Amino acid sequence: MEDYLTLFVDETSFYNRIVLGNLLPDHLWKPLPHIIVAWLRNYIGGLTLYFISGFLWSFYIYYWKRNVYLSQDFIPSYESILLQIMVTMKAMPWYSALPSVSEYMIESGWTRCYSSISEVGWPAYLAYLIVYLGIVEFGIYWMHRELHDIKALYKHLHATHHIYNKQNTLSPFAGLAFHPLDGILQGLPHVIALFVVPTHLMTLMILFFTEGIWTTNIHDCIHGNLWPVMGAGYHTIHHTTYRHNYGHYTIWMDWMFGTLIDPKEDSKKVS
Template sequence: MESDYQRLFIEETSFYNRIVLQTLLPNWIWESLPHFCQTWLRNYISATIVYFLSGFLWCFYIYYLKRNIYLSKDSIPSNKAMLLQMGIVIKAMPWYSAFPTISEYLVENGWTKCFPRASDIGWKSYIFNFAIYLIIVEVGVYWVHRLLHDVKPLYKYLHSIHHVYNKQNTLSPFASLAFHPLDGILQGMPHVVALFIVPIQFSVHILLIFLEAVWTTNIHDCVNLKHWPVMGSGYHTIHHITYKHNYGHFTVWMDWVFGTLLHPKDDYNESEEHEE
């Protein structure tokens, strides 16, 4: 039987569903759908909007408003390259949207350590648990990403799709989610694994998953800025060029610990040896 505590989670996801679906769709399209399908539809619409809105705004800023300031004309990707990246994401987005939908289903059924309100555990525990959650995500994403490179079949059949973009004039904010669907889900999996290890507020978990799209947009823009210890685009561009450095997520700490860190230079040598 559904507990009062579980009902709080369902009420929260239903609230998010109504905000998005009532705003953008006629009621008859979504009201008759099961709750799980409503949640998937909300995630699909929201993720698509976040991807295209953040991508277009950031491209407009760095390629036009700040043209030749952050990047030279030769470093700006062609419209064709960006359209190809968008095409990959459009095909993968239904599968990406299933990922947070399933994680919300696990939470709603009481199978994780999520809690609905910050008052449930107190602020000291809240902040401590949030820090542990981020550490788990940071460690998990680093190793998943590194294994996607080191395990040859995983690289060949999954991750190589993303690494077609290996030069400044091919990388763009729209490459941020241009993965094989399974690749993208694997790299997001630490967010779900952490739910079974450490108590975290449900709404924070959802927010962090969607912030991933904004974050990855930024680190694929090729702007050569070094903000240690943040894994900014200066570091991540090197990853796309060398294939063997800077696997980290939000920070470069894991790369520093495991010896895969390479700092940006003012004029990075794009001809440096990389995998074929």
């Protein structure tokens, strides 16, 4: 078992070398404990992804395609975007802890993670991935919904994100602008699923960083209209009504539990 677990350590060490080895002198990070190195790598990776995706997408929709996707009235102010960045910067060190702790649990053999797809085969890999995503979708839906329904959680945690409640206050940079504990709670289903269904480590790493890109996308107020994706059109409604469209990647949970509002429906039905 110990020999097998070294495969996980070797893989995460490889990721460390890719990120930190190209940015920092070895003496600044190699002597650090493995979990701290993982945190530093996730922190730098998270910041890089946040700013690159946020700036590129903002440049595209607010300048290059100005007034094509959004009218002038729906473009957020510089002050709103700066506030979103500041909130995210305060939370990012804490966000980075969740994947780092997940890696520690995987390397310790506490989860059902596996190292190589060849161990299970492609059919099983795809089946496990579908189950994993289903658990995440269900978990994030209910975690998000309870952050609204439980007044104390909303007041002290989730309200930080919901100050962006109009189209002209939402932007790609709002995607990670949460209270740190709020962001961690909504990421917990990813971790819980590791104990339930066999999960491929590299796929897990990709999914964690896909979250950053996804949250950028669903806060841009542009309705992609791609069924059954819970795109920005749905999520903008969530920010304006506070009680619909809690889902993450798809509309299925909201459809199942009666909280779905389609962006194409008459606005009177939203109230």
